[in-house]
Amino acid sequence: MITLASDFGTPYPAAMKGVMLRRTDARLVDVAHDFPRQDVRAAAFWLREVLPQFPPAVHLVVVDPGVGTDRAALAVRAGDHALVGPDNGVLVPAARELADGAGLDAFEVDDEGAASSTFHGRDVFAPAAARVHEVGVDAVSDLDGVAPTDEFVDLRFPDPAVGDDEATGEILAVDDFGNAVTNVPGGFVDGADEAAVNGERAPVAPSYAHVEAGQRLVTVGSHGNVELAVNRGRGDEAFGVAPGDAVRLET
Amino acid sequence: MITLASDFGTPYPAAMKGVMLRRTDARLVDVAHDFPRQDVRAAAFWLREVLPQFPPAVHLVVVDPGVGTDRAALAVRAGDHALVGPDNGVLVPAARELADGAGLDAFEVDDEGAASSTFHGRDVFAPAAARVHEVGVDAVSDLDGVAPTDEFVDLRFPDPAVGDDEATGEILAVDDFGNAVTNVPGGFVDGADEAAVNGERAPVAPSYAHVEAGQRLVTVGSHGNVELAVNRGRGDEAFGVAPGDAVRLET
Amino acid sequence: MITLASDFGTPYPAAMKGVMLRRTDARLVDVAHDFPRQDVRAAAFWLREVLPQFPPAVHLVVVDPGVGTDRAALAVRAGDHALVGPDNGVLVPAARELADGAGLDAFEVDDEGAASSTFHGRDVFAPAAARVHEVGVDAVSDLDGVAPTDEFVDLRFPDPAVGDDEATGEILAVDDFGNAVTNVPGGFVDGADEAAVNGERAPVAPSYAHVEAGQRLVTVGSHGNVELAVNRGRGDEAFGVAPGDAVRLET
Numbered sequence: 001m002i003t004l005a006s007d008f009g010t011p012y013p014a015a016m017k018g019v020m021l022r023r024t025d026a027r028l029v030d031v032a033h034d035f036p037r038q039d040v041r042a043a044a045f046w047l048r049e050v051l052p053q054f055p056p057a058v059h060l061v062v063v064d065p066g067v068g069t070d071r072a073a074l075a076v077r078a079g080d081h082a083l084v085g086p087d088n089g090v091l092v093p094a095a096r097e098l099a100d101g102a103g104l105d106a107f108e109v110d111d112e113g114a115a116s117s118t119f120h121g122r123d124v125f126a127p128a129a130a131r132v133h134e135v136g137v138d139a140v141s142d143l144d145g146v147a148p149t150d151e152f153v154d155l156r157f158p159d160p161a162v163g164d165d166e167a168t169g170e171i172l173a174v175d176d177f178g179n180a181v182t183n184v185p186g187g188f189v190d191g192a193d194e195a196a197v198n199g200e201r202a203p204v205a206p207s208y209a210h211v212e213a214g215q216r217l218v219t220v221g222s223h224g225n226v227e228l229a230v231n232r233g234r235g236d237e238a239f240g241v242a243p244g245d246a247v248r249l250e251t
Numbered sequence: 252m253i254t255l256a257s258d259f260g261t262p263y264p265a266a267m268k269g270v271m272l273r274r275t276d277a278r279l280v281d282v283a284h285d286f287p288r289q290d291v292r293a294a295a296f297w298l299r300e301v302l303p304q305f306p307p308a309v310h311l312v313v314v315d316p317g318v319g320t321d322r323a324a325l326a327v328r329a330g331d332h333a334l335v336g337p338d339n340g341v342l343v344p345a346a347r348e349l350a351d352g353a354g355l356d357a358f359e360v361d362d363e364g365a366a367s368s369t370f371h372g373r374d375v376f377a378p379a380a381a382r383v384h385e386v387g388v389d390a391v392s393d394l395d396g397v398a399p400t401d402e403f404v405d406l407r408f409p410d411p412a413v414g415d416d417e418a419t420g421e422i423l424a425v426d427d428f429g430n431a432v433t434n435v436p437g438g439f440v441d442g443a444d445e446a447a448v449n450g451e452r453a454p455v456a457p458s459y460a461h462v463e464a465g466q467r468l469v470t471v472g473s474h475g476n477v478e479l480a481v482n483r484g485r486g487d488e489a490f491g492v493a494p495g496d497a498v499r500l501e502t
Numbered sequence: 503m504i505t506l507a508s509d510f511g512t513p514y515p516a517a518m519k520g521v522m523l524r525r526t527d528a529r530l531v532d533v534a535h536d537f538p539r540q541d542v543r544a545a546a547f548w549l550r551e552v553l554p555q556f557p558p559a560v561h562l563v564v565v566d567p568g569v570g571t572d573r574a575a576l577a578v579r580a581g582d583h584a585l586v587g588p589d590n591g592v593l594v595p596a597a598r599e600l601a602d603g604a605g606l607d608a609f610e611v612d613d614e615g616a617a618s619s620t621f622h623g624r625d626v627f628a629p630a631a632a633r634v635h636e637v638g639v640d641a642v643s644d645l646d647g648v649a650p651t652d653e654f655v656d657l658r659f660p661d662p663a664v665g666d667d668e669a670t671g672e673i674l675a676v677d678d679f680g681n682a683v684t685n686v687p688g689g690f691v692d693g694a695d696e697a698a699v700n701g702e703r704a705p706v707a708p709s710y711a712h713v714e715a716g717q718r719l720v721t722v723g724s725h726g727n728v729e730l731a732v733n734r735g736r737g738d739e740a741f742g743v744a745p746g747d748a749v750r751l752e753t
Contacts, residue, residue, distance in 0.1 A: 001272065003265070009678030010534035011552045014505070015724075017531055018555030021503065028531070029268055029279070032261035037679065038734055050262050053269030053373070065734060068709020117708040119724030122555065176260030177288065206368040207319020222266075222370030232289055232316060252523065254516070280519055280530070283512035301513045304520030304624065427511030428539065457619040458570020473517075473621030483540055483567060 001057040002133050005031035005047060006121060007038060008062065015119075016060065016126040023130035026058075038065040040090045042243060044155050045173045045181075047094035049223050056080035056137065060121075060129040063090050068117035073109040073124050074152055075132055075140055078102075082137045084109070084129040086120070089155025106152045110145035160184045167249045171241045172225075178234025179227050180241050184249055186220030192251040194218075197228060197239055199248070208232070218249075252308040253384050256282035256298060257372060258289060259313065266370075267311065267377040274381035277309075289316040291341045293494060295406050296424045296432075298345035300474050307331035307388065311372075311380040314341050319368035324360040324375050325403055326383055326391055329353075333388045335360070335380040337371070340406030357403045361396035411435045418500045422492045423476075429485025430478050431492050435500055437471030443502040445469075448479060448490055450499070459483070469500075503559040504635050507533035507549060508623060509540060510564065517621075518562065518628040525632035528560075540567040542592045544745060546657050547675045547683075549596035551725050558582035558639065562623075562631040565592050570619035575611040575626050576654055577634055577642055580604075584639045586611070586631040588622070591657030608654045612647035662686045669751045673743045674727075680736025681729050682743050686751055688722030694753040696720075699730060699741055701750070710734070720751075 002020060006013055013033045020028065031050055035043040043063040051059055056079075064071075064086040072087040078098035083091040087108075095104050114123040131143055140146060160169030160183045169184040189195055192204045195218045202216040208231040211217045216238045221227035226249060229235035241247060253271060257264055264284045271279065282301055286294040294314040302310055307330075315322075315337040323338040329349035334342040338359075346355050365374040382394055391397060411420030411434045420435040440446055443455045446469045453467040459482040462468045467489045472478035477500060480486035492498060504522060508515055515535045522530065533552055537545040545565040553561055558581075566573075566588040574589040580600035585593040589610075597606050616625040633645055642648060662671030662685045671686040691697055694706045697720045704718040710733040713719045718740045723729035728751060731737035743749060 005262070010536055011507070011548050012677070014531065014533040015552045015555045018552065018557070021529075021531070022555075022557045027272075029265065029272070031265040034261055046262050050266045050269065053266045053273075055269070055273045066711045069711045116722075116724040116726075118710065118721060118729070122724060175263070208369065209317045209320045219369060220367075222367040222373060224367075227369070256513070278523075280516065280523070282516040285512055297513050301517045301520065304517045304524075306520070306524045426514070459620065460568045460571045470620060471618075473618040473624060475618075478620070 001027045001029060001055065002129055003029045003031050003051065003054060003057055003059045004033070005035065005043065005059070006033045006062040007035040007043065008033050008121065012119065012121060015122045016062070019122055019126040020130040023127065024133050026130070026133050029054075031059075035063055038063065040065070040088050041155065042173055044090045044093045045157065047090070048097050051081070051094045052097050054081075058129050058133045058137065059083045059094070060125055061085035061090055062121035062125050064088070064120060067120050072149075072152070073111040073120065073128065075107040075109055075128060075146060076152075077105040077107075077137055077140055080137060082132050082140060084125050084132060086125075087152050089153045092152070092155045093157065105140075106149050107140055107146045108149040157183055162188055165251050169247055169249070171243050171245045171247055173243055174236045177229075178236045179221060179229045180236045180239060181221055181223060182226045182228065182247050182249070184226040184247075186224050186226055188249060189218060189220065189226055189251060196250040197247065252278045252280060252306065253380055254280045254282050254302065254305060254308055254310045255284070256286065256294065256310070257284045257313040258286040258294065259284050259372065263370065263372060266373045267313070270373055270377040271381040274378065275384050277381070277384050280305075282310075286314055289314065291316070291339050292406065293424055295341050295344045296408065298341070299348050302332070302345045303348050305332075309380050309384045309388065310334045310345070311376055312336035312341055313372035313376050315339070315371060318371050323400075323403070324362040324371065324379065326358040326360055326379060326397060327403075328356040328358075328388055328391055331388060333383050333391060335376050335383060337376075338403050340404045343403070343406045344408065356391075357400050358391055358397045359400040408434055413439055416502050420498055420500070422494050422496045422498055424494055425487045428480075429487045430472060430480045431487045431490060432472055432474060433477045433479065433498050433500070435477040435498075437475050437477055439500060440469060440471065440477055440502060447501040448498065503529045503531060503557065504631055505531045505533050505553065505556060505559055505561045506535070507537065507545065507561070508535045508564040509537040509545065510535050510623065514621065514623060517624045518564070521624055521628040522632040525629065526635050528632070528635050531556075533561075537565055540565065542567070542590050543657065544675055546592045546595045547659065549592070550599050553583070553596045554599050556583075560631050560635045560639065561585045561596070562627055563587035563592055564623035564627050566590070566622060569622050574651075574654070575613040575622065575630065577609045577611055577630060577648060578654075579607040579609075579639055579642055582639060584634050584642060586627050586634060588627075589654050591655045594654070594657045595659065607642075608651050609642055609648045610651040659685055664690055667753050671749050671751070673745050673747045673749055675745055676738045679731075680738045681723060681731045682738045682741060683723055683725060684728045684730065684749050684751070686728040686749075688726050688728055690751060691720060691722065691728055691753060698752040699749065
């Protein structure tokens with residue numbers, strides 16, 4: 001199984017599929033191709049949430065603002081999974097989650113001689129993902145043009161500061177519904193009836209429809225973190241927050 | 252085969268796919284993940300149109316504004332098909348169409364202990380759909396945590412009032428092209444050269460390009476109902492209608 | 503393998519998938535369903551770029567503003583591939599590319615008696631694509647209701663006028679990133695450090711990130727043609743061009 005994720009929209013992902021299907025009969029599964037354009041951090045967040053749901057697979061990820069520069073092409077082995085994509089950090093949070101505490105084995109993939117310098121998704125990463133799939137995750141190092149490396153661009157999401165009744169964190173992402181995901185663990189609002197978000201109070205509720213339509217709430221999202229939401233509305237707008245913003249929670 | 256439909260956008264549907272692919276090798280087919288957000292009625296309409304095109308399958312449907320409340324989780328057996336989703340009516344019109352006049356067998360799926368209260372698509376419905384697929388549509392009742400029920404939320408689309416030369420109905424949906432679908436059977440405009448829509452006359456034509464670009468027409472859509480359209484334009488805007496609006500047709 | 507491409511958005515492509523899956527177990531691969539609406543030329547361009555990446559397949563293409571008129575339904579054999587869709591030119595540039603210099607074998611598909619006059623994707627083209635897949639590309643002419651034809655609507659993209667230091671061409675397409683693709687071969691800017699685009703100079707660079715964020719560049723896209731771009735921005739807006747516009751390049 002090979003999953004595909006990118007910020008390409010269409011039809012570029014189909015070109016990657018064609019390239020892979022010349023080399024493998026693997027099942028192909030789209031994760032998303034509308035990640036915020038060239039936003040490595042947003043893609044890294046969502047991949048960390050979604051990829052661990054999959055059985056062992058090769059994950060092709062192309063959010064690649066540095067295509068055609070000297071940034072390296074990577075394959076990363078993480079548990080029974082492998083990730084293939086640019087060396088800009090986008091693979092790393094998901095890889096750590098998939099490795100589940102074990103180390104990551106990173107490999108640099110030779111991208112010399114790519115047919116284009118603007119579409120390595122088609123010319124470098126898709127062929128590499130197909131090759132990794134065919135040889136098997138445990139045998140990545142047997143592939144030609146693939147060499148172990150200890151150096152890769154890291155990407156870590158900030159840790160929140162969590163006290164008994166106050167937590168300071170960050171908005172990690174906003175989903176398509178407008179739910180704003182913080183990095184504060186959901187446990188912080190356990191047992192609270194309401195919480196102040198940047199000084200404004202809102203009810204704490206187990207899910208959206210526990211408040212009236214249009215009303216704000218603080219809940220715990222499917223990622224286990226505190227989430228700022230509006231029932232049948234957009235939490236990001238109601239709370240006035242965007243990815244990267246600091247957020248202070250009080251119970 | 253398992254089909255997936257939701258109002259999730261991305262990447263949440265991929266999480267559901269991962270969950271299912273841990274449990275089944277079934278073919279997965281996306282129906283749509285951009286149904287109007289939290290609009291049970293719109294999703295129910297399109298599912299009724301599209302799902303009957305499929306061979307026997309399990310249909311996972313998650314348009315679920317009541318997630319995390321006490322709304323039940325349902326599996327519905329309809330002919331050789333099964334549908335899995337929230338008990339808010341979204342499954343029912345398609346299920347009736349698939350059952351083709353036979354009754355529906357509804358089952359409540361236990362959703363106690365779901366890992367989240369905000370993403371039952373991942374934590375309740377996707378696992379249930381995979382289990383239904385693996386056990387087979389005829390053996391749904393053999394599954395643990397699945398119990399027959401006679402009670403479920405119904406959803407019916409309104410019947411039009413159709414006379415010889417006047418019909419009163421409703422706009423059921425507007426598609427991505429802007430075509431406004433009524434609930435008036437296409438037979439009403441049979442043989443007519445033009446029709447009045449809420450008092451304004453427009454030509455009746457067998458398809459869009461029978462009128463000039465930008466011109467309005469009344470046609471019979473692929474669902475067999477009267478449709479209000481504009482050749483290479485948006486019928487909803489030209490006729491000033493939206494889903495739920497009443498519409499009066501005269502020939 | 504059957505690929506699908508259309509301007510349908512959702513959920514109409516799912517209806518086509520259901521129809522095909524009643525007739526074949528083929529792998530289905532989406533190319534794009536958000537081609538610019540009813541824009542035959544744009545779809546033809548992207549299909550020419552993407553379909554040749556695939557191994558032998560049947561390609562179902564439905565961008566069909568003339569549905570329900572007397573435009574014919576076509577199947578075209580091109581090398582080991584076949585294309586199925588409306589006779590409006592949309593299949594032709596990709597078919598020529600797939601045929602790789604060999605001739606095209608075109609067949610008219612009988613569309614009398616289609617269940618609708620507004621959705622031939624579901625009622626004519628999807629069943630035809632499934633039948634072509636099942637009988638095999640080489641045996642298209644054995645199918646009932648399929649007859650060889652020498653007449654079909656052609657579509658050719660204009661040739662540029664390329665001199666030593668001046669080229670005059672056209673914008674063929676703009677991708678989702680805003681990159682404007684010309685019909686001028688990339689070789690024209692070989693060795694140049696900068697180029698004038700309609701009189702305004704911009705650097706020539708091997709890929710986007712070789713210039714500062716927000717800066718314009720002239721590069722060679724993955725299609726091998728000169729492309730007008732902005733690093734982390736939209737080239738079409740910065741250069742003030744749209745598909746169909748003439749463009750003059752000087753080095």
